[in-house]
Amino acid sequence: MNGILTFFGGLVNGLGEVWAHKFRSLLSMAGIILGVAALVAMVGVVQGMIGEVRDYFERTGGITRLMVEPREPPDEQLHIAHLSPGLTFRDVEAIRQGSPLVTWIDPEVSLGWRRYSHAGRNESAPLRGVLPDRREILRLQLREGRFIGDLDIADASPVVVLGSWLGEQFFPDGGAVGERISLHGRQYRIIGVLEPLGGHDAGGWFRWQDRVGYIPVTTGMKRFNGNDRLNSLAVQVADVAFLEDAMEQVRNVLLHTRRGIRDFEVTTMEEQLMEFRRMERSFTFALGGVAGISLLVGGIGIMNVMLAVINERIREIGVRKAVGARGSDIFIQFLAEAVVISVVGGMIGMMASVGLVVMLGEIVEAEQFRIVLSPAAMVAGFLFSVTIGVASGIYPAMRAARLNVIEALRYE
Amino acid sequence: MSLVKSENLTKTYRMGDETVRALDGVSLRIDPGEFVAILGPSGSGKSTLMHILGFMDSPSAGRLRFEGGEVSQIGRARRSWYRANRIGFVFQAFNLLPRLSVTDNVLLPVVYGRSGIRDRKSLARVALERVGMTHRARHLPNQLSGGERQRAAIARALVNSPALVLADEPTGNLDSQNVDRIMALFGELAAEGHTIVVVTHDEHVAGFARRRIRMHDGRITEDSSMDV
Ligand SMILES: Nc1ncnc2c1ncn2[C@@H]1O[C@H](COP(=O)(O)OP(=O)(O)OP(=O)(O)O)[C@@H](O)[C@H]1O
Ligand SMILES: [Mg+2]
Numbered sequence: 001m002n003g004i005l006t007f008f009g010g011l012v013n014g015l016g017e018v019w020a021h022k023f024r025s026l027l028s029m030a031g032i033i034l035g036v037a038a039l040v041a042m043v044g045v046v047q048g049m050i051g052e053v054r055d056y057f058e059r060t061g062g063i064t065r066l067m068v069e070p071r072e073p074p075d076e077q078l079h080i081a082h083l084s085p086g087l088t089f090r091d092v093e094a095i096r097q098g099s100p101l102v103t104w105i106d107p108e109v110s111l112g113w114r115r116y117s118h119a120g121r122n123e124s125a126p127l128r129g130v131l132p133d134r135r136e137i138l139r140l141q142l143r144e145g146r147f148i149g150d151l152d153i154a155d156a157s158p159v160v161v162l163g164s165w166l167g168e169q170f171f172p173d174g175g176a177v178g179e180r181i182s183l184h185g186r187q188y189r190i191i192g193v194l195e196p197l198g199g200h201d202a203g204g205w206f207r208w209q210d211r212v213g214y215i216p217v218t219t220g221m222k223r224f225n226g227n228d229r230l231n232s233l234a235v236q237v238a239d240v241a242f243l244e245d246a247m248e249q250v251r252n253v254l255l256h257t258r259r260g261i262r263d264f265e266v267t268t269m270e271e272q273l274m275e276f277r278r279m280e281r282s283f284t285f286a287l288g289g290v291a292g293i294s295l296l297v298g299g300i301g302i303m304n305v306m307l308a309v310i311n312e313r314i315r316e317i318g319v320r321k322a323v324g325a326r327g328s329d330i331f332i333q334f335l336a337e338a339v340v341i342s343v344v345g346g347m348i349g350m351m352a353s354v355g356l357v358v359m360l361g362e363i364v365e366a367e368q369f370r371i372v373l374s375p376a377a378m379v380a381g382f383l384f385s386v387t388i389g390v391a392s393g394i395y396p397a398m399r400a401a402r403l404n405v406i407e408a409l410r411y412e
Numbered sequence: 413m414s415l416v417k418s419e420n421l422t423k424t425y426r427m428g429d430e431t432v433r434a435l436d437g438v439s440l441r442i443d444p445g446e447f448v449a450i451l452g453p454s455g456s457g458k459s460t461l462m463h464i465l466g467f468m469d470s471p472s473a474g475r476l477r478f479e480g481g482e483v484s485q486i487g488r489a490r491r492s493w494y495r496a497n498r499i500g501f502v503f504q505a506f507n508l509l510p511r512l513s514v515t516d517n518v519l520l521p522v523v524y525g526r527s528g529i530r531d532r533k534s535l536a537r538v539a540l541e542r543v544g545m546t547h548r549a550r551h552l553p554n555q556l557s558g559g560e561r562q563r564a565a566i567a568r569a570l571v572n573s574p575a576l577v578l579a580d581e582p583t584g585n586l587d588s589q590n591v592d593r594i595m596a597l598f599g600e601l602a603a604e605g606h607t608i609v610v611v612t613h614d615e616h617v618a619g620f621a622r623r624r625i626r627m628h629d630g631r632i633t634e635d636s637s638m639d640v
Contacts, residue, residue, distance in 0.1 A: 009523070016511065017511075020511060315507070316509055318507075319507045319508075319509060319520075320509075320520065320524070321468075321492070321495075322466075322468060322495060322501055322503075322507070323495060323496060323501070323520045323521045323524060323568065324492050324493065324495045324496020324497070324520070324521050324524035324525055325492065325496075325520075325524045326488075326489050326492040326524070327488070328489075329524060405468045405469075406463055406468055406469055409503070409507070
């Protein structure tokens with residue numbers, strides 16, 4: 001009870017001491033302040049980057065996506081490898097019929113960068129041939145018009161859906177649907193314009209996606225390539241629980257269309273997920289290390305200052321003891337001062353961290369990623385700094401408590 | 413019953429091969445209400461004796477009883493309690509804490525004494541009234557004259573109504589006018605029943621006390637009382 005009272009008295013006294021030596025106190029807090037600010041800023045940067053990757057991962061199908069990837073056939077099949085037609089649109093039809101566990105099929109004919117022309121204006125942007133399923137997987141929203149439909153696929157119609165960037169370039173005031181745009185020397189009817197993918201402060205991948213224009217996959221095959229080859233093929237499974245079975249189904253179907261030649265592989269996103277987790281972990285360690293070291297340095301700073309403070313105040317300690325202070329009273333008094341320094345430092349650090357995050361946000365362009373101000377990191381940094389401050393106050397306070405009265409009184 | 417009774421108090425310090433005898437068999441008795449001056453040349457052991465009487469130091473040998481109890485039996489925390497509550501110490505260098513007001517300085521023994529007294533302010537006022545310093549209660553030590561500082565320090569020594577007031581050269585840093593004023597104050601306090609021991613090497617200062625003890629080389633060479 002009395003100890004608590006002494007502690008509160010010590011806090012008041014400590015505030016007085018901090019205030020009486022504003023500049024020195026600020027210097028002693030510098031390490032803690034920078035440590036907290038660095039911690040919060042690093043967490044913000046890493047969360048921003050990881051959040052971006054996680055968003056990307058989820059928006060591109062997440063863990064329920066299966067990809068069909070080309071592979072060297074095994075040695076015993078090398079001499080018949082040419083019999084396999086490779087990745088073709090026939091695979092899509094076969095999977096649709098033979099793999100009921102697959103909810104969406106996502107083939108793509110990549111047509112590279114193309115020149116889009118309308119009313120004397122030219123813009124370069126990627127062009128891709130896809131199925132209506134693409135809209136579901138990427139959760140594309142339309143600003144106007146509609147996305148590619150089954151009829152467009154069946155007819156291989158000359159229609160195009162513009163990404164939000166293209167829409168903005170050619171038709172800033174809207175009214176694009178029904179207009180014609182020239183691609184690859186032919187007129188395409190615009191049937192829809194997309195909304196931007198990731199909202200307003202999204203980063204790089206989403207911006208990139210916003211440039212893309214889409215045509216029916218069959219149109220891409222017929223009018224551009226003249227064959228039914230696909231550049232990539234992926235499917236979405238309804239639930240992770242069916243992932244293994246769906247893989248098996250897709251594998252069997254494809255073995256059939258490939259005439260038994262195993263020149264492909266069905267892969268999951270698991271590897272990407274692991275990679276992502278690894279990245280997250282190594283970021284966390286790097287971040288923890290940097291923050292830990294800077295806070296440790298902050299703690300050493302506080303200990304250093306406390307030792308100097310005690311040296312300056314040996315006489316005061318002697319006087320207090322001479323009029324009845326016990327060792328524990330002196331210990332509590334100086335520990336309370338360390339608490340005041342670290343608490344005030346931690347609070348200034350939290351304020352500084354807001355400034356730092358805002359500043360970094362200005363420097364790192366939104367193109368790359370967004371920096372998040374994490375309240376949890378602020379609280380953690382604060383608590384950590386207080387712990388460090390208290391811990392580094394213990395030794396100096398013990399030294400003060402053990403001083404001999406007479407020697408302390410005689411100290412000049 | 414005596415307030416303080418010592419038998420053969422000895423204090424030695426080892427300085428390399430040499431042994432310094434700061435106190436060399438001091439036996440004395442001080443009764444309640446006495447006003448004692450301890451005189452002696454520099455290095456004769458006056459301060460050492462005061463520190464031992466004031467529970468700040470322990471003798472190397474010999475016995476010391478305070479209020480009937482054996483001091484060597486008292487533990488560390490309890491010694492602090494005695495310093496706060498039963499003994500008031502006045503220093504040559506005043507030893508006020510510069511960042512505390514006069515009132516807060518005076519209240520230090522009350523804070524550390526843990527007597528549970530709620531009305532601290534009036535305790536401080538009573539002590540400051542006694543030394544004529546109520547008008548400086550809110551001042552900081554560096555806003556006071558030397559004489560005022562020593563009076564504030566005496567108020568601090570008196571605040572818990574101690575059984576014994578010890579003053580080690582309390583006039584050493586004062587001009588002659590203030591010397592007389594401070595010593596007259598001690599005389600009044602003694603007349604009111606306080607027990608006071610003042611160390612000095614000034615015969616004039618010692619003249620204010622009723623009993624004089626002379627020391628030399630850690631021994632008492634003379635102990636005389638005069639009737640007034
Ligand atoms: N910590 C110590 N270590 C060694 N010797 C000491 C110590 N303290 C005191 N002494 C010695 O003990 C002797 C008595 O010292 P003390 O301070 O009691 O003298 P004093 O009578 O108060 O002198 P003064 O009038 O100068 O204040 C001196 O010779 C001093 O050098
Ligand atoms: Mg002395």
